[in-house]
Amino acid sequence: xxxxxxxxxxxxxxxxxxxxxxxxxxxxxxxxxxxxxxxxxxxxxxxxxxxxxxxxxxxxxxxxxxxxxxxxxxxxxxxxxxxxxxxxxxxxxxxxxxxxxxxxxxxxxxxxxxxxxxxxxxxxxxxxxxxxxxxxxxxxxxxxxxxxxxxxxxxxxxxxxxxxxxxxxxxxxxxxxxxxxxxxxxxxxxxxxxxxxxxxxxxxxxxxxxxxxxxxxxxxxxxxxxxxxxxxxxxxxxxxxxxxxxxxxxxxxxxxxxxxxxxxxxxxxxxxxxxxxxxxxxxxxxxxxxxxxxxxxxxxxxxxxxxxxxxxxxxxxxxxxxxxxxxxxxxxxxxxxxxxxxxxxxxxxxxxxxxxxxxxxxxxxxxxxxxxxxxxxxxxxxxxxxxxxxxxxxxxxxxx
Amino acid sequence: xxxxxxxxxxxxxxxxxxxxxxxxxxxxxxxxxxxxxxxxxxxxxxxxxxxxxxxxxxxxxxxxxxxxxxxxxxxxxxxxxxxxxxxxxxxxxxxxxxxxxxxxxxxxxxxxxxxxxxxxxxxxxxxxxxxxxxxxxxxxxxxxxxxxxxxxxxxxxxxxxxxxxxxxxxxxxxxxxxxxxxxxxxxxxxxxxxxxxxxxxxxxxxxxxxxxxxxxxxxxxxxxxxxxxxxxxxxxxxxxxxxxxxxxxxxxxxxxxxxxxxxxxxxxxxxxxxxxx
Numbered sequence: 001x002x003x004x005x006x007x008x009x010x011x012x013x014x015x016x017x018x019x020x021x022x023x024x025x026x027x028x029x030x031x032x033x034x035x036x037x038x039x040x041x042x043x044x045x046x047x048x049x050x051x052x053x054x055x056x057x058x059x060x061x062x063x064x065x066x067x068x069x070x071x072x073x074x075x076x077x078x079x080x081x082x083x084x085x086x087x088x089x090x091x092x093x094x095x096x097x098x099x100x101x102x103x104x105x106x107x108x109x110x111x112x113x114x115x116x117x118x119x120x121x122x123x124x125x126x127x128x129x130x131x132x133x134x135x136x137x138x139x140x141x142x143x144x145x146x147x148x149x150x151x152x153x154x155x156x157x158x159x160x161x162x163x164x165x166x167x168x169x170x171x172x173x174x175x176x177x178x179x180x181x182x183x184x185x186x187x188x189x190x191x192x193x194x195x196x197x198x199x200x201x202x203x204x205x206x207x208x209x210x211x212x213x214x215x216x217x218x219x220x221x222x223x224x225x226x227x228x229x230x231x232x233x234x235x236x237x238x239x240x241x242x243x244x245x246x247x248x249x250x251x252x253x254x255x256x257x258x259x260x261x262x263x264x265x266x267x268x269x270x271x272x273x274x275x276x277x278x279x280x281x282x283x284x285x286x287x288x289x290x291x292x293x294x295x296x297x298x299x300x301x302x303x304x305x306x307x308x309x310x311x312x313x314x315x316x317x318x319x320x321x322x323x324x325x326x327x328x329x330x331x332x333x334x335x336x337x338x339x340x341x342x343x344x345x346x347x348x349x350x351x352x353x354x355x356x357x358x359x360x361x362x363x364x365x366x367x368x369x370x371x372x373x374x375x376x377x378x379x380x381x382x383x384x385x386x387x388x389x390x391x392x393x394x395x396x397x398x399x400x
Numbered sequence: 401x402x403x404x405x406x407x408x409x410x411x412x413x414x415x416x417x418x419x420x421x422x423x424x425x426x427x428x429x430x431x432x433x434x435x436x437x438x439x440x441x442x443x444x445x446x447x448x449x450x451x452x453x454x455x456x457x458x459x460x461x462x463x464x465x466x467x468x469x470x471x472x473x474x475x476x477x478x479x480x481x482x483x484x485x486x487x488x489x490x491x492x493x494x495x496x497x498x499x500x501x502x503x504x505x506x507x508x509x510x511x512x513x514x515x516x517x518x519x520x521x522x523x524x525x526x527x528x529x530x531x532x533x534x535x536x537x538x539x540x541x542x543x544x545x546x547x548x549x550x551x552x553x554x555x556x557x558x559x560x561x562x563x564x565x566x567x568x569x570x571x572x573x574x575x576x577x578x579x580x581x582x583x584x585x586x587x588x589x590x591x592x593x594x595x596x597x598x599x600x601x602x603x604x605x606x607x608x609x610x611x612x613x614x615x616x617x618x619x620x621x622x623x624x625x626x627x628x629x630x631x632x633x634x635x636x637x638x639x640x641x642x643x644x645x646x647x648x649x650x651x652x653x654x655x656x657x658x659x660x661x662x663x664x665x666x667x668x669x670x671x672x673x674x675x676x677x
Contacts, residue, residue, distance in 0.1 A: 107626050110626055111623040111626070111628070301433070301460060302460065303436065303437065303460055303461050303462050303465070304462075305402075305462035305463055306412070306461070306462055306463055306466060309409075309412065309462075309463045310413070313413065322436065322462070323436040324436060324437075324461075324462035328569065329436070329539070329562070329566050329569030329570060330538075330569070330570055331436065342433055342434045343433055346433070346436045346460075378418065379415065379418055379458060379459055379460075379466060380458060380459065380460040381429070381438060381439070381440040381458035381459070381460055382433050382438070382460050
């Protein structure tokens with residue numbers, strides 16, 4: 001049976017059109033685009049086309065796109081490049097809810113003697129702009145703030161931040177791995193210097209990403225070696241995958257307009273029904289500024305791994321910010337930064353949709369999850385008074 | 401994804417003995433919602449035979465916590481209190497066909513709830529919390545519990561201790577303390593054999609050795625948590641340090657200084673005192 005895959009912020013299915021497009025370059029067309037012979041050299045055209053498609057999705061110029069191996073590489077490259085090209089500046093600003101690709105890289109830099117500031121967020125996951133303005137100083141080499149949060153889907157005020165930074169002459173990088181392909185982004189209008197994206201989050205395969213570097217931005221490569229990517233990223237081109245990424249970006253550009261309302265509708269239906277039919281739910285994140293495909297709901301007094309594994313029995317895939325699913329013993333740093341109450345911290349479930357999800361699938365989840373939550377609540381020693389009180393009031397209201 | 405055995409899955413999906421016994425003879429409550437798992441065990445005890453007539457549980461936690469709790473209730477039913485107390489956390493894990501290493505703390509939680517329930521039945525007043533030294537503040541793990549679990553399960557590494565008790569799995573500042581406890585438990589013999597009279601160090605040797613220990617043993621660990629320490633001065637047996645970065649704001653700062661002192665006493669000289677400036 002095909003699983004009901006609602007974990008698209010983790011990774012996505014490779015689109016059939018994308019797979020089709022890339023297969024010849026894994027089979028017969030295996031040449032190296034740097035070669036002098038036609039067999040290899042002909043791939044140069046395909047790489048150029050792919051670059052143009054990625055650029056088109058973002059409103060960028062093709063020469064502003066550097067292909068990389070993943071989102072993490074793009075993030076690391078952007079930050080390192082700023083520190084290399086502004087060696088007198090030793091300060092980096094990011095957020096407390098950043099993806100580990102940036103967050104842990106900043107922690108690493110702090111150990112190397114750089115200064116890192118992590119901007120806090122409020123209970124809805126919105127950036128504390130006052131703290132951001134305060135953190136800025138003449139020593140700041142780069143600000144790296146995500147476009148949209150992977151766990152909550154909350155979208156940050158990238159335009160406002162970029163405008164301020166441009167005035168101050170500070171480099172601005174945004175990790176847009178979760179945003180690209182899900183919401184329109186126009187870099188012609190957006191004051192962003194560098195932007196990261198990852199192929200496998202928008203229906204291309206894993207192992208390919210890109211970094212947008214605005215023309216005129218000082219740049220220093222992170223991976224040193226050959227002349228590839230105009231000397232900005234060495235290593236033989238992953239031709240099949242970057243051609244796939246080009247195709248995926250083309251598809252995203254075509255689908256964006258219809259996909260946003262489609263995903264919003266399905267997501268809202270899922271969210272609203274669960275909010276009504278499950279005991280003690282709460283939405284984590286600012287519902288006013290959110291990716292159309294993401295919802296993060298906490299079910300109080302139950303634990304996330306238990307929810308996920310019960311859902312797994314129905315072949316429903318989601319993820320959680322609970323300690324037991326994080327690989328460490330502490331719950332999600334994002335939910336902690338938001339100050340989500342402890343009663344709800346461990347019971348968070350993230351559903352993230354894609355264009356391949358159907359209304360039937362959402363209906364299935366709506367049918368399956370509320371009894372799971374109720375069952376786990378019956379198992380839990382917490383929140384029992386609340387449950388009993390609710391039951392009593394329900395009985396009272398039904399008897400009148 | 402965790403690799404759970406069939407039996408863990410079975411006990412998670414269809415747990416036995418869920419609920420709360422009405423007017424129970426014994427109640428054991430361990431864990432907390434903050435830490436991510438908690439268990440309330442209620443027992444009915446047959447006064448004549450002294451056997452556990454019924455056992456029920458309520459658990460907040462992951463699949464293995466629920467399965468371990470349910471397994472515990474199955475294991476204790478029909479046993480005398482003495483027999484029940486002989487159950488170890490390993491018996492719970494074995495009953496389930498094993499647990500992933502990282503999830504062994506779920507079986508420890510079961511065993512603790514049982515102990516606490518039986519203690520309450522026997523009218524043993526639990527020790528006031530203040531009297532116990534809490535080693536891991538993130539997960540509220542006492543030294544007493546650590547020692548017990550380490551010895552019962554023959555744990556030798558900090559990673560094992562974290563898997564079984566969660567201690568050290570949060571901010572990590574108690575890791576030096578856990579190491580010290582492990583060393584004390586498993587190398588008592590070695591310590592006894594150590595020469596009584598440490599060789600006298602010159603001032604320069606002492607400072608060099610302190611720097612070396614800070615560099616190799618202490619700083620990497622602090623840095624892993626975004627902190628750091630700097631050696632400012634050595635005056636006789638007084639080592640003056642400054643905590644940097646995350647350690648400055650960390651409420652565990654005092655613990656960190658203590659950990660540094662223990663390490664330096666062990667590896668440099670037993671009479672060192674660390675002060676923070």
